[in-house]
Amino acid sequence: MTMIPLSHSPSATSIRPSSTPPPPPAARSGRWRLRTADTAGVGAADHAAAAEALLRSGLRPESLPRHVAVVMDGNSRWARARGLSPADGHKAGGRNLERVVALSRVWGIRALTAFVCSHENLNRPKAEVEHMMGLSEWLIGDNVDKLSRQGIRLQVIGDASKMPGSLRRAAAQADEATRHNSRLHVMLAICYSGRWDMVQACRELARAARAGELSPDDIDERVLASRLATSAAGELACPDLVVRTSGELRLSNFLLWQAAYSEFFYTDKMWPDFGEAEYLEALRSYQSRDRRFGQTRV
Template structure:
């Protein structure tokens, strides 16, 4: 019987489940969580940071290989300066507190997005976490930070165009493998494409998150606000994923092919 126990002390039987290799989550609802409690938005973001710890531990225990979390988008810079400044401080506090647990649980940190455009202190915290967890051979905890899918695709196109202009690449050589290698998720290798994409808080859109990579991801939406999201909620998403028939544009069995 395949059982595991999460940090929330919940024991699950995963015998009959298909555990997604790569789960991507749009962590939405921090502001609304705070507003419901008559608290400042910063309190919601801080509570959301604690949820990251909880869900990262649970996903690792479940056997997920990559967990990508949408932390800060290229569009989030348009938020009020005070909120942006607070969000830039969160990774510093998060990694200072959580890296020892990540090392203990064999979890490796990686980042997708333009880290170089972040404040220096934030960059230092992120790069230090990547370095200190580099020997981890378990789950990859991948943060989409200063990431935007459209910006990523335009950047990949420019990169490939430059290679063509230099004569290093022929237009006829451009295929999905070449394009994927030019994307910001290339460091994830064969696990760059999410199997399951989750969005919390009841919103029904992808918000520029991994638009190329998630072409065949299973989508799961929940009304739960991110600070309230638990390992039980993650398990519910995986149970839904288990019941789905992933065809990738084809047919899975002979009866379907003959119909």
Template sequence: MFAFFNKKDPADMDDVQLDTNRIPAHIAVIMDGNGRWAKSRHLPRIAGHKEGMNTVKKITIAASDLGVKVLTLYAFSTENWKRPTDEVNYLMQLPVSFFDTFVPDLIKNNVQVQVMGYVDKLPAATQTAVNNAIEETKDCDGMVLNFALNYGSRAEIVTGVQKIAQQVADGQLTVDEIDDTTVDAALMTASLAPYSDPDLLIRTSGEERISNFLMWQIAYSELVFTDVKWPDFTAATLKACIADYQSRDRRFGGIADNK
């Protein structure tokens, strides 16, 4: 089963030493705590989201420099539409300003942008910004920066099941042929293969739940929960989380040879 982080602030840990041969290939992050970060400073919630985007820029470069292959960030869920209209409108504008200023740095660092989720349901300007960033970075072959935008794992699984059912109905697939590989290929992370499943899932701000994120893909991921709010998350925090990951014995349901 999953092991859980002890929740002390990893940003307080100095001189973290990492095994460069055991850097997680795919790190997924639930970027939580922007609103509470702003509230604690008597600022509007949108100030937290703005600072959170600055953190995305820093952590993207840090992860790329460490040799991470895929960094998946939970940017906006299918449930986030329930938030106040002003906040939602601001969140929809963020990708526009983010990509407008950051794409040159992504290209410089050989980072490719991918986006998973129901992008066609986003405002036109947001769709345009997303599609332009994908197009402009398509030739980059370093780390993939994968945004989960208007994404929800249950909706993803339903869509995947519908896709498989249609293949069966069309005679392209038999029921007996459906297996893990079939499901993997029907999900929104299929394009990330062979790194579709995160090795490490990090959630910031002290909450300890998955919140409808990559539920199929994290079956054997290591989970790290930290009290650090996303705007305060630094390259040092990331390294500390990876160090915690490297301290674990990943058995994938089996037992260690010496047990």
């Protein structure tokens, strides 16, 4: 099992497509195309309004979380409640992710990790899984140029062996095109699980030890963390705030190591309905927390 990308691993195979991969069939038919009118928060006026909303909210910009992680739950239930298909729900969820990325950039969030598809999601009906993979590929390809212009880095993390080849190529191309951007680091967790993440890190360390590159006694928390999927984000590898939508009160195998000292915010809103007001509420909740990291305040 490998991740995309494994920039810290000298044994990782780098994927360098020579041209943009073609969109999946449904995308070519127009079914998944995300029109500009559908993506709030991408224009200059929308950015100005979002910045003003942050000021009006009473939030302290200097105390915002640097890294926000979101479990984008409830897309299928959102669709079912409206008589729509699961595919329609995932499409709406993709649109909303664009909005949340735009808000994060305007508000000064430094890293955003979105749980797009888990290992467990791969057990859903084949048609739904194929749609999630195809939509993920299209979202990456349709946004990479815009994100690059905005100084946003886009990276896909997860088990590449479970991804279609076209998605792996789109992910590698996005990483190559945006790797030098630093305004916001967006990580899309696709075919990801926290347990898988720790297992693959241990395997890398075991291979390194067998090759004589390190001693087992050298392995500590810092060394193991350097092999996790989010390690490319450096000091931003661990989320300060984890947001979960749809009323579920669990982590669902997401960033198990990295979220050890994260603050959590749960909302009953389905992911497609998680908008600016809900995001501001999550940030207000975060700023109300006393983060002691196991220590006692004197």
